[in-house]
Amino acid sequence: MTTTSAPALRFSQRREWASEQAIGFLMQQAVENRDCVSLAAGLVDPTTLPTEIVRETADEILADEAAARSALQYGTTPGSEPVRETLLHLLATQEGKSVEELGVGVDRLVVTTGSAQLLSIVAEMLFDPGDVCLVAAPTYFVFLGTLDGVGARAIPVETDEYGMRPDALEQTLQDLEAAGELERVKLVYLVSEFENPSGVSLAAERRPQVVELARRYSRSHRIHVLEDAAYRELRYDGEPLPSVWSHDTDHDTVILAQTFSKSFSPGLRVGFGVLPDDLVAPVIDRKGNEDFGSANFPQAVLQRAIESGRYAAHVDRLRASYRRKRDAMVAAAERHLDPLGVVRWRRPEGGLYLWIELPTHLQTGFESPLFQRASRVDGVMYVPGELCFAGDAATRRRHHARLSFGVQDESGIEEGVRRLASAIEHVLASATTGA
Ligand SMILES: Cc1ncc(COP(=O)(O)O)c(C=O)c1O
Incomplete structure (x- = not known):
């Protein structure tokens, strides 16, 4: 046989x-x-996970027939509009501004399954194999894997106790330009607050400089900055800083990624992105191909927790x-x-x-x-x-x-x-x- x-x-x-x-x-x-x-x-601390709050909010949602049906139904690809309204208000509070002063509306917000999904979709939408992403040295290692996954090249930029060094960023951009590679640079990725792994935050005076550099070197195409603010809510000393995103007054250069995994619960896995206008459709289209919308129920829980003050x-x-x-x-x-x-x-x-x-x-x-x-x-x-x-x-x-x-x-x-x-x-x- x-x-x-x-x-x-x-x-x-x-x-x-x-x-x-x-x-x-x-x-x-x-x-x-x-x-x-x-x-x-x-992982986050298991003893401080919000079991009570999630139980209460989930009970409230399920006790309200209309809210329950909506939360247990499919949602829309960018996330429900009321949820995004709530997130926009939260963002305004974090920035110390009114919603009007933020300069963007809900149409720029996309709810994702953790910020990881946003990082991954942005990478898919921007990089062709061989394209370049500039990253802090050191940086969040999972994102390095995401870049590998789309065939992008990650090039390290020197970092000190104040975060990514603008002079080193400029030098790297100059070197790439001299080597005829500026064409391939699509993104500067940085974790602006308490970087994973180094714990450092990008200093206030460096924030506008990074935006300015990305703009200045956007010659044949735009170079975006991806600001990953995953740890933004976990500040133990000092005053919060306005985001890098807030220095991008036209809101066409910086992509802001935020998540509730660290500040609330990674089990709910809710994150969101604030995107430049012309990136909204590509990100939503790609997300449509992947899952046509993140799970509605965790979004509803989170929205209620935020609106009731329990999140804060x-x-x-x-x-x-x-x-x-x-x-x-x-x-x-x-x-x-x-x-x-x-x-x-x-x-x-x-x-x-x-x-x-x-x-x-x-x-x-x-x-x-x-x-x-x-x-x-x-x-x-x-x-x-x-x-x-x-x-x-x-x-x-x-x-x-x-x-x-x-x-x-x-x-x-x-x-x-x-x-x-x-x-x-x-x-x-x-x-x-x-x-
Ligand atoms: C810097 C940073 N960004 C993003 C994430 C992704 O978290 P999530 O997808 O749960 O929002 C993490 C998780 O550890 C992180 O440390």
Whole structure:
């Protein structure tokens, strides 16, 4: 008897570009090392999720026959208009302006399934294979995967404690122009508030400069700025800054991406984008091809939570809770990392992450002695910094780590940082003794 094997699968080019997400590896490690304290997970704090508010609002919606039917029905591709009205008012509050002063109407807003969907659709609508996206160094590593997924090239732009450096952005644009590649540059991507992973925000005076540069180098076509403001509501110190988007007075250059995943619940997965006029139709058309509208029920829950004031009260409580956890991580870093004398870090004013820098010879990647020691012996996990740098693998920086204070409670944070310090100490000692 002869057996015939099934013919080989022939995948699309997109299958080739779709990269395995490092997050999968981290999850597997967490499952295999149950005693590990994970400072890697980017999840939000499970204890502060708004279970009460969601229960109340869902009950209210379901008790009202008309509201229930509408919430349980398909919606429209850009999201329901009343929901977008509510989001526009929230945006005005965040910007410290009236709705009229915002300068855009609901027609510029698109509700998406998390901001991830908006980032992905924008990438699909702007990039042909080989096109260029300028990104901060370091940047949100999931978006680097999104760029890979559409065959775009990510080029890193130097960043300091005030975020992406405008002089470095200009230099990069000049270099690309000199190389005849300006044609390929479509987008500058940055996380304006408490960047994942570095925790830094783009300084107020840099915000208009980034917009101005994107405009100035928009020669044969427009270069957009994609402002990802995922952590905007999670500020623990200081005054909120107007968005980069607010400096784009014509609202034709900056795309603003926001989400309720960090400030409310990632389980509802509601995000939204504010788009330049001529990007609205392409984004809605593409979203129409994907899902013809995000789920209506979570949008209805969120709208009611915002309108009733419960969302704002929740965000206040959340900030207080994360502030305590941020303080716990800072205290743990002072107690355990500072005495090692080789670890540099900055106190984040918001967000969920502490970004640490080690001496260049102390690599942090999955295969490195530090990661192996930390995860297998000391029992702590972090996100290797190299995942967050775009560009040439040979020159990529490999001596940083992202520590999250999102999931662990205060004692977990203290214990995680203590274990990490122990792993670093061990690896430093073996490097000196050659062991
Ligand atoms: C910087 C940044 N942008 C976007 C997202 C996507 O979140 P969501 O799709 O849940 O809105 C995240 C999630 O971790 C993030 O850290």
